[in-house]
Amino acid sequence: MKKQILEFLKTILIFSFGKFKKFTLHFKKTKTMKDMMIVYYSEAKSARLTGKKVAWITSGGPVEPLIAMGIIPIYPENYGAMIGASKMGGGLCEKAEAMGYSSDLCSYARADIACATINGGPLQGLPKPDMLVCCNNICGTVLKWYEVQARYFNVPLFILDTPICHTEYTPEIARYVRSQFDEYFAFLESACKRKFNYDRLNEVLLRSFRTQVLWQEILDTATNKPSPMTAFDAFFHMALIVTLRGTSEVIDYYTALLATMKDRVTRGIGAVPNEKYRLLWDNIPIWHRMKWLSQKFASHNACLVADTYTSAWCGTLKYVSGDNPIYSLAEVYTRIYLNIGVDEMAKMIIAMIDKYDVDGLVLHSNRSCKPYSFGQLDIQRIVEQERGIPCLMIEADMADERSFSESQISTRIDAFMEIIKERKETSKK
Amino acid sequence: MITAGIDIGSITAKAAIFEDGKLLAAKVIFTGYNAELAGQKVYDDVLSEAGIDKNAIAKIVSTGYGRNSVKFADKSYTEIMCHAAGAHFLNPHIRSIIDIGGQDSKAILLDDKGKVKNFVMNDKCAAGTGRFLEVMARALEVNLDDFGAMSIKSKQPSKISSLCTVFAESEVISLIAKGEQRQDIIAGIHESIAARVSSMVGRVGIKEPVMITGGVARNIGVVHALEKKLGMKIEVSPYAQVNGAIGAAFLAASL
Numbered sequence: 001m002k003k004q005i006l007e008f009l010k011t012i013l014i015f016s017f018g019k020f021k022k023f024t025l026h027f028k029k030t031k032t033m034k035d036m037m038i039v040y041y042s043e044a045k046s047a048r049l050t051g052k053k054v055a056w057i058t059s060g061g062p063v064e065p066l067i068a069m070g071i072i073p074i075y076p077e078n079y080g081a082m083i084g085a086s087k088m089g090g091g092l093c094e095k096a097e098a099m100g101y102s103s104d105l106c107s108y109a110r111a112d113i114a115c116a117t118i119n120g121g122p123l124q125g126l127p128k129p130d131m132l133v134c135c136n137n138i139c140g141t142v143l144k145w146y147e148v149q150a151r152y153f154n155v156p157l158f159i160l161d162t163p164i165c166h167t168e169y170t171p172e173i174a175r176y177v178r179s180q181f182d183e184y185f186a187f188l189e190s191a192c193k194r195k196f197n198y199d200r201l202n203e204v205l206l207r208s209f210r211t212q213v214l215w216q217e218i219l220d221t222a223t224n225k226p227s228p229m230t231a232f233d234a235f236f237h238m239a240l241i242v243t244l245r246g247t248s249e250v251i252d253y254y255t256a257l258l259a260t261m262k263d264r265v266t267r268g269i270g271a272v273p274n275e276k277y278r279l280l281w282d283n284i285p286i287w288h289r290m291k292w293l294s295q296k297f298a299s300h301n302a303c304l305v306a307d308t309y310t311s312a313w314c315g316t317l318k319y320v321s322g323d324n325p326i327y328s329l330a331e332v333y334t335r336i337y338l339n340i341g342v343d344e345m346a347k348m349i350i351a352m353i354d355k356y357d358v359d360g361l362v363l364h365s366n367r368s369c370k371p372y373s374f375g376q377l378d379i380q381r382i383v384e385q386e387r388g389i390p391c392l393m394i395e396a397d398m399a400d401e402r403s404f405s406e407s408q409i410s411t412r413i414d415a416f417m418e419i420i421k422e423r424k425e426t427s428k429k
Numbered sequence: 430m431i432t433a434g435i436d437i438g439s440i441t442a443k444a445a446i447f448e449d450g451k452l453l454a455a456k457v458i459f460t461g462y463n464a465e466l467a468g469q470k471v472y473d474d475v476l477s478e479a480g481i482d483k484n485a486i487a488k489i490v491s492t493g494y495g496r497n498s499v500k501f502a503d504k505s506y507t508e509i510m511c512h513a514a515g516a517h518f519l520n521p522h523i524r525s526i527i528d529i530g531g532q533d534s535k536a537i538l539l540d541d542k543g544k545v546k547n548f549v550m551n552d553k554c555a556a557g558t559g560r561f562l563e564v565m566a567r568a569l570e571v572n573l574d575d576f577g578a579m580s581i582k583s584k585q586p587s588k589i590s591s592l593c594t595v596f597a598e599s600e601v602i603s604l605i606a607k608g609e610q611r612q613d614i615i616a617g618i619h620e621s622i623a624a625r626v627s628s629m630v631g632r633v634g635i636k637e638p639v640m641i642t643g644g645v646a647r648n649i650g651v652v653h654a655l656e657k658k659l660g661m662k663i664e665v666s667p668y669a670q671v672n673g674a675i676g677a678a679f680l681a682a683s684l
Contacts, residue, residue: 377632384547390547393549407494408550411494411507415507415510415548418507418510419548422544426544
C-alpha cells in the first residue's frame with residue numbers, strides 16, 4: 001500500500017516537474033535536479049507514512065538544525081516560485097484577496113495562504129506541516145504569514161528574530177540571536193521528543209558551508225567571457241541550495257554542475273550564443289516571465305551574468321568560523337543581504353559590478369518584496385554615481401502575473417539596450 | 430537622401446519625411462484597432478501630401494508601441510531614442526525631454542551630443558498621460574482641444590488628490606456635483622498631471638533647457654502647470670506631437 005501511494009505521488013510530481021523543463025536550458029545535470037526534487041517532495045508527501053516530521057521554514061531560515069534532527073524542511077517560498085513559474089500565481093492571489101487579504105501583500109504569502117485551503121496548486125499542494133520555523137531576516141511579512149498558517153494548521157511556530165544590521169553586527173545583536181538559537185534547539189527537542197544532536201548539527205553545518213562554497217564557485221564561473229551560465233540558469237539551479245543544503249546529494253550535484261561549467265569555460269561556450277553585453281540582475285526573478293525575459297535579453301546579445309538573489313545563499317560565508325560552526329550560525333543568518341542597510345547593499349552590488357565586469361544593472365522593482373525593492377532608487381543613484389553604468393528599473397511581481405505589462409517592459413528593455421550599445425560603441429572609438 | 434520616420438503610438442500614428450536634414454512633411458492620424466494598417470495609412474498619407482513617390486524613400490525607421498507592426502521599416506528604435514533624436518534636431522541645446530503620450534509619460538535626460546543618458550517611464554498606470562485627459566474630457570463634456578485655453582482662465586484650480594485615473598474620475602464627478610467651475614476642475618487636473626510627472630522628472634535628474642514632446646504638449650494648460658511645478662521654462666515645439674517620427678526619420682538617414 002505504502003509503495004503504491006509513493007508511486008502515485010511520484011507520477012504527480014513527475015508530471016508537475018515536467019512543466020519546469022523549459023528552464024532546463026543546456027545542462028545535462030538538470031535531469032538529476034528534477035529527480036532529486038521529485039524524491040525530496042515524495043519523501044515529504046509520504047512523511048506521515050514514514051513517521052518523519054515536516055517543518056515549513058522561511059527561505060532565509062536556519063535549515064541545518066532541521067536536517068540534523070531528521071526533519072524534512074519545506075519551503076513555501078520555493079513553492080511560491082513554482083506557483084509563479086506555473087502561472088498559477090494570479091489565480092491563487094485572487095483567491096487570497098477574496099479571503100480578505102490585501103492585494104498589496106506579498107504574492108508568495110497570498111498564494112501560499114490560498115493554496116493551503118484548496119486541494120490544488122503545483123504538486124497538488126504542499127505536505128502539511130508538523131511545525132513552522134520563521135526567521136525574519138528576509139522580511140517582516142513572514143511573521144504574520146506564519147502566524148496565519150500556524151493557526152490554520154494548528155501547529156507550533158518558532159520565530160527567530162534577527163535585528164537589521166544597518167551598519168554593523170553589534171555584540172548586543174550577537175548575544176540576542178545566539179540565545180534564540182538555544183531556544184530553537186529546545187523547540188525542536190520538544191517537537192521531536194528527543195535530545196538535540198549537536199555532533200550531527202556540526203556535520204550538517206560543515207556540509208552546508210561546503211555547499212555554499214561550491215555554489216559561489218559555480219556563480220563565479222560567470223566572470224568568464226563569454227559566461228557559461230546566465231542568472232536564469234542560476235535561478236533554476238538554486239532550488240537545491242535553498243531546500244537541501246547540508247545534504248551530501250547536493251554536494252554531489254553542485255560538484256558535477258561546477259565541472260560542467262568549467263568545461264564550458266575551457267571550450268569557450270557561452271550561455272548566450274553571441275554575448276556582447278553583460279548585465280547584473282537585482283531582486284527576485286519574475287518567475288512567470290523567465291523564458292520571455294531570457295529570450296528578450298538574448299535577442300540583444302545580452303547575458304545576465306549575475307544577480308544579487310542567488311548569491312544571497314553564499315553571501316555570508318565570510319562570517320563562518322571553521323572551528324566552531326554552531327557559534328557562527330547567528331552571525332551567518334543575521335547578516336544576509338536583505339537584513340543589512342541600503343549603503344551596505346549598494347557596496348555589495350558595486351563589488352559585483354566590478355567582479356563580473358557588467359555593462360548595466362537591471363533592477364526588478366518587485367511589488368511583493370518590500371525589503372528587496374525599498375532601497376533600489378538609492379542603490380541606482382549610488383551605482384550611477386560610482387560606476388556610471390546605465391540602470392534599468394522594471395516594475396513587476398515575482399509570482400503575480402497580473403502585475404506585468406509586457407509592452408511597457410519590452411520598450412524599457414529595448415531602450416536600455418540602445419543606451420548600452422551606444423555607450424559601448426562610443427567607448428570603443 | 431530622403432528618409433521616413435513612422436511613430437505608432439497608442440492613440441495616434443505619426444509619420445515624417447526628411448530630405449538632407451530638412452523636414453519635408455509630417456502627418457498625424459488615429460491609430461485605431463489595427464496598428465499595422467495605421468502605419469501603412471499614415472505613410473501613404475504623408476507621401477501623397479509631400480508629393481513624393483515611395484521609391485524615392487531610401488530608408489524607413491519605425492518607433493512607438495507599434496514599432497514592430499511596421500513591417501516595411503528598415504529598422505526600429507524605441508521612442509526614447511527617437512524623441513531624443515527629434516528634440517536634438519529641433520534644438521541641439523536641449524538636455525531634458527518630458528514626453529507625455531497617450532498611454533505613458535517619460536522623462537529623458539540627454540548628454541551634450543543629444544544621446545540618451547538616462548530615462549524614466551511611468552508605471553502601469555494611466556494617470557499623468559493623454560488617456561487620463563481623454564477620460565476627464567468625457568466626464569466634463571468638454572472637447573479635449575479646449576482644455577488648455579479653459580484652464581488658463583482658472584483663478585483657483587481644484588484639488589485632485591487621487592493618483593489613480595479611475596478614482597480621479599470619480600473625484601472629478603464629485604467636484605462637478607459640488608458645482609465647482611469647469612475651468613477650475615480642468616486646471617486641477619493639469620496640476621495633478623504636473624505633480625505626477627514632476628516626481629518622475631525628479632528621479633531622472635532634470636537639466637535645462639527642457640522640451641516637452643508628445644500629444645499632450647499641445648495642451649498649454651499642462652505645460653503651464655509643469656513650468657510652475659518645476660520652476661523652469663519648458664520649450665514647446667510646434668512639432669511636439671510628431672517629434673518621435675521626426676527623430677525616426679532623422680535616425681534613418683544614418684542607417
